[in-house]
Amino acid sequence: xxxxxxxxxxxxxxxxxxxxxxxxxxxxxxxxxxxxxxxxxxxxxxxxxxxxxxxxxxxxxxxxxxxxxxxxxxxxxxxxxxxxxxxxxxxxxxxxxxxxxxxxxxxxxxxxxxxxxxxxxxxxxxxxxxxxxxxxxxxxxxxxxxxxxxxxxxxxxxxxxxxxxxxxxxxxxxxxxxxxxxxxxxxxxxxxxxxxxxxxxxxxxxxxxxxxxxxxxxxxxxxxxxxxxxxxxxxxxxxxxxxxxxxxxxxxxxxxxxxxxxxxxxxxxxxxxxxxxxxxxxxxxxxxxxxxxxxxxxxxxxxxxxxxxxxxxxxxxxxxxxxxxxxxxxxxxxxxxxxxxxxxxxxxxxxxxxxxxxxxxxxxxxxxxxxxxxxxxxxxxxxxxxxxxxxxxxxxxxxxxxxxxxxxxxxxxxxxxxxxxxxxxxxxxxxxxxxxxxxxxxxxxxxxxxxxxxxxxxxxxxxxxxxxxxxxxxxxxxxxxxxx
Ligand SMILES: C[S@@+](CC[C@H](N)C(=O)[O-])C[C@H]1O[C@@H](n2cnc3c(N)ncnc32)[C@H](O)[C@@H]1O
Numbered sequence: 107x108x109x110x111x112x113x114x115x116x117x118x119x120x121x122x123x124x125x126x127x128x129x130x131x132x133x134x135x136x137x138x139x140x141x142x143x144x145x146x147x148x149x150x151x152x153x154x155x156x157x158x159x160x161x162x163x164x165x166x167x168x169x170x171x172x173x174x175x176x177x178x179x180x181x182x183x184x185x186x187x188x189x190x191x192x193x194x195x196x197x198x199x200x201x202x203x204x205x206x207x208x209x210x211x212x213x214x215x216x217x218x219x220x221x222x223x224x225x226x227x228x229x230x231x232x233x234x235x236x237x238x239x240x241x242x243x244x245x246x247x248x249x250x251x252x253x254x255x256x257x258x259x260x261x262x263x264x265x266x267x268x269x270x271x272x273x274x275x276x277x278x279x280x281x282x283x284x285x286x287x288x289x290x291x292x293x294x295x296x297x298x299x300x301x302x303x304x305x306x307x308x309x310x311x312x313x314x315x316x317x318x319x320x321x322x323x324x325x326x327x328x329x330x331x332x333x334x335x336x337x338x339x340x341x342x343x344x345x346x347x348x349x350x351x352x353x354x355x356x357x358x359x360x361x362x363x364x365x366x367x368x369x370x371x372x373x374x375x376x377x378x379x380x381x382x383x384x385x386x387x388x389x390x391x392x393x394x395x396x397x398x399x400x401x402x403x404x405x406x407x408x409x410x411x412x413x414x415x416x417x418x419x420x421x422x423x424x425x426x427x428x429x430x431x432x433x434x435x436x437x438x439x440x441x442x443x444x445x446x447x448x449x450x451x452x453x454x455x456x457x458x459x460x461x462x463x464x465x466x467x468x469x470x471x472x473x474x475x476x477x478x479x480x481x482x483x484x485x486x487x488x489x490x491x492x493x494x495x496x497x498x499x500x501x502x503x504x505x506x507x508x509x510x511x512x513x514x515x516x517x518x519x520x521x522x523x524x525x526x527x528x529x530x531x532x533x534x535x536x537x538x539x540x541x542x543x544x545x546x547x548x549x550x551x552x553x554x555x556x557x558x559x560x561x562x563x564x565x566x567x568x569x570x571x572x573x574x575x576x577x578x579x580x581x582x583x584x585x586x587x588x589x590x
Contacts, residue, residue: 130566133577142565142582144169155206155424156231159417160367162201162224163381164478166471166540170565171207174538174582175469187536188213191431192466193459195530197440197523200480202228204469205433206424216460217435218443220500222493223366223484228435230363234428235421239357244414247348247361251407254344260337263317264404270309271390271399278302279398288397299392306399310390319404321388329485333373335388341406342369346490364417366487368409373486374402432456439499441522445530460530467536468527473501474542475516476508517547521554524585528555537585540565548583557585 127140144152144167152167175194177186188194190212196204199217201224208215209232219225255261278284279302287293314321319337326332334342345365352358374386377395393400403409434456436448445465450457473480481488481497482505488495497503501519506512524537537557541548552559561584566577 126568130577134566134579135564137564138566138579139563140566142170142173142563143568144173145568155420155427157201157203157206159231159420160201160227160363161370162227163483164471164473164480165201165203168203168207170540170582171204171469172211175204175208175213176211188466193463195445195465195468195527196470197468197527198470198472199228199435200224200471202231202435205232205435209429209431209433210427212429212431214432214456214459215434216445216449216456216465217433218438218440218445219435220437220439220496221480221484222437222496223487223491224480225435225437226359227363230359231424232433232435233356233359234425235356235360236354237418237422237425239354240360240421241418243352243354243357243361244364244418247345248411248414250348251341251345251410254341255405255407258337259317260319260404261407263313263319264401266317267310267313267390267401270313271306271401274302274306274309275398285397295392295394295397299394303390303392303399306390310401323386323388328489330489333375333383333386333486334369335374335402335404337404338369338372338374338406342372342490345406345410360417360421362491364410364413366484366490367413367417368406369486369490370484371409371413372403372406376400432459439496441501441519441526443526445527465527465531465535467531467538468524469538471540472520472523473503475502475513475545475547476504476506477502477542479504513545513547517550517554520547521551524551524555524557528587533587535587537583539583539585540580541583542578542580543583548581552583552585552588555585556588558588560584560586 123145126145127143131138131140147167147169152169154168157165157168175186175188177189191214193214193216194204194208196215196217199205199219202217205215205217205228217225217228219228284293288295313319321335323331323335330339330342342365345368349358349361349365352361373380373383374388375383376387376391377393377400387402390399390401392398432453432455434449434453436443436445436452438448446457446461449460479497480500480503481495487493497505501523502512502516506515528535539548549559563582563584564579565582566579
């Protein structure tokens, strides 16, 4: 065992983080607000409790929301504009981060998102659930799934395949020697990996035949058709049929989110391509991420089981923190939605309060120009649940690119959202928008919305994905009403 003194380790990390701050300032400018990097938080903290109920590309971290809306954060006291009991709006609610943190702090919050699936995730996170009922239903469904699997040979096949793979990988990809040699350039993993991949394939194909595993995808019309092998498809259909039998609507929503999280993890893709799907795979492959031959999944049971337990734990944890406040995400286009009218349909009491008190301000991160297709990132869920997609109403989607026309429509889109939201806010509102404004569009957006930018906070964005670790910053714009 390698042993390192705690003091040395501490010194090392201090110097590492200190140097990082200096080099980032060099690259991004001295106006960088390092306190907003939140580099002291672990991943477990930035994905605490319900924040990790479902993957979602493009969410902000809860600490950022806390910093701006919690008046107990000392060094920001001078500027905090919200108090317990106020109502905050997030017109681009996404996976519901603002809603969750508002609840924790004691602030009411309304969210809006164009994507029905995103509102589902947000609402599942904040609504109070009957955990016993969820547990009962999960247990029932898991038993049904296990009984179904007992009649099939999938699990036996997968166990045998794993044994064979372990044997093979231990021999040809020993830990840690193999990765060490790759790092030192003694092995070219592209050549060696491909060679070993081919070497294992006959064993794999023999087992597939022996156990009569059906890998043939007859159609590729829908996302589900294309990205799921038949044994997995059968299990998804089975579980979905059981989900539909759940009587308690809230429980049904939670379990649907668990199913969606499960099927997301079971797409027929390599480990390296989970974030950006390339082509479906149905055979064992050399995995550069893990430095060995990996296999596709043949059953959803493992993930279903693990996410079921994880979800219950996270919901129970959040229950201990929740305050007695209202949070609701509405599905709609923030440019045109009548917020109070739609809220009335979902939560009458909250709508009454909102009409009386009005919204104090906004905390939100709008989509950026041409970066993400928000419906498409959860295509599997839209396919499975049959939710209506409204891709064409997304502001700044990837599919519309980053060209001049896209930027102009974006400016119009975001300013229209602000103009619409103003109708429901107090006169002296505060708007905070987190944006990656490479094209300097926000001054124009503010102008078009009759607002002025009163402050800008430049935040370093750390802990980005493996592939993209470059220095990068975003701005939190603080806007207020511009005198006529
Ligand atoms: C950057 S994400 C917000 C992420 C969020 N802050 C979180 O932590 O999960 C932007 C969101 O805006 C939504 N959106 C795009 N166009 C919209 C529109 N016209 N009306 C409402 N929401 C829209 C997208 O569906 C997406 O979920």
